[in-house]
Amino acid sequence: MSVEPCQNYVGRIALYHGPDTELELISATWQQPTGGEILVRITHCAICRSDVHTMCGRRQVSTPTVLGHEIIGKIVAFGDRAVLKDFSEQELSVGDRITWAIYAHCGECFFCRHGLPQKCEQLFKYGHEPVSPTGEGSSGGMADYIILKPGTPVLKLPDTIPAHSATPINCAVSTAVAMLRESGVNFDAETKLVVMGGGYAGLCAVALAKAQGCGRVVVFEPNCDLHERARSFGADVVWHPETFSKQYLEQDPSKLREHDVVLELAGSTQAAVMGLELLRNGGRLVLAGTVFPSPPLSLDPDQIVRRSLTIMGNHNYRPEDLECATRFMAGQGKNLPWDELIGAEFELAEAAKAVEYAKSHPGKRAILRLS
Ligand SMILES: [Zn+2]
Ligand SMILES: [Zn+2]
Known part of the structure; x- marks a missing residue:
């Protein structure tokens, strides 16, 4: 009987420890996805205003955590029971550029059945969950990789949407x-x-x-x-x-x-x-x-x-809103001056600088480029 080699993916994570502390850049390892998971190589993460509110201490989160939920990336690997179609029923393959909802939901609880999947009783919210001090369980965008949980609405991104304007689709x-x-x-x-x-x-x-x-x-x-x-x-x-x-x-x-x-x-x-x-x-x-x-x-x-x-x-959105937002960005909205909403791009190693930029430029997004 042959055994598949267990492939690991090595990358970096910017750990957040609380307001007025420096982000800590550590290296981390991601395993091959299992079950319904999808492993994604993050390409871009925008710093949303709500990340800034967290980092300024206006809202509480459990720490350490990995912030950033406006994320796009490319599929690296599927778990053996992962859904190979996106929310619009398009086939998904390794290498596809995708966006996804900022949460995973169960699809069965009271809230999922009554039009509030973002309030699911088993809600898992990207960029909001605590992680171990060595970064296990990382689910934020300030990292090289992310594991998408089963129950995460995923959408393939049309090539016509540039990376910078595609990144905030799943939140703003x-x-x-x-x-x-x-x-x-x-x-x-x-x-x-x-x-x-x-x-x-x-x-x-x-x-x-x-x-x-x-x-x-x-x-x-x-x-x-x-x-x-x-x-x-x-x-x-x-x-x-x-x-x-x-x-x-x-x-x-x-x-x-x-x-x-x-x-x-x-x-x-x-x-x-x-x-x-x-x-x-x-x-x-x-x-x-x-x-x-x-x-x-x-x-x-x-x-x-x-x-x-x-x-x-109104807090967050339904999966169909994400679909509508993506369609808008590829269609009627494509010629709007989105670049005017983007301030500057930073490497992950410059995450602290990106945060400072985001704090002092409330009208513009700072974007981290991961790969
Ligand atoms: Zn946001
Ligand atoms: Zn639910």
């Missing part, structure tokens, strides 16, 4: 898709949308809404240097929130209550409060930016009742 772009879907609104020429925050996800929401035919999109962004960029993604009007407040809200806010939907992606309670002011009767506020403990949102319930408002939260 997919979350924006999910927010528009969750709003329950059919975006047409009459629709008036407000997007709070002109960062990556905010501008994805602008572009997606415009592609669906949304009549008017207003963006609020406190950094005036980012206003022109918001227009290039399709915003009809861009406001500095304070200028707008002084000019309008302190006068007679009821005149401004004409917007169907407000998407909160600035990560600010104040932005949510302002958003509520701008909604028409029956309007909807979708919150997604505040992914860390924030000041309470104080509301007069009388306003919610009389104006028939809906307030909802």
Whole structure:
């Protein structure tokens, strides 16, 4: 009886030990995948705003861990029971360039069966799970390899999507898709949308809404240097929130209550409060930016009742949102100036520099190139 040689893959991991500590670069070994696993050679990992919130201590994670969940890579090997098709039913092979959902889910629990797979009772979230001090169990993007668990929605990336704009598809772009879907609104020429925050996800929401035919999109962004960029993604009007407040809200806010939907992606309670002011009767506020403990949102319930408002939260997305996001990036969205959202590229050995860049450039992604 012949025994297959057990192949190991040697690479590096940037271990995160907590806020205000240096990332620790260590070498690590990945085994051949087993069962339903897929081994992927990571090519790029973007540092998402939520990684920055973690590294600044605004949100707690168990450490050590390997951060980074906006990841793309190439398939190296399949476990013997791995699904050889992606979420769109395309065949998967070794060497394919792929993106995948930021989580693995069971597909059977209450939440998986009720449209919230991202809240699966057995959820496994890439770039969020603790690892051993020597890096075993690494599941983040700041590493050369990653093992995808069974139950991870995988998608083949069309060659036409450049690596830099493909990397944030599985977080920023997919979350924006999910927010528009969750709003329950059919975006047409009459629709008036407000997007709070002109960062990556905010501008994805602008572009997606415009592609669906949304009549008017207003963006609020406190950094005036980012206003022109918001227009290039399709915003009809861009406001500095304070200028707008002084000019309008302190006068007679009821005149401004004409917007169907407000998407909160600035990560600010104040932005949510302002958003509520701008909604028409029956309007909807979708919150997604505040992914860390924030000041309470104080509301007069009388306003919610009389104006028939809906307030909802949206965290992450469904696998079909990832599919829709990928299709958008390869199709209607392909000619948008995505490079303007990317700040700089770094090697894994320069991960600390990449983190500093991400902290000081809130409107742009730092990208790690792994291979
Ligand atoms: Zn993210
Ligand atoms: Zn489940």
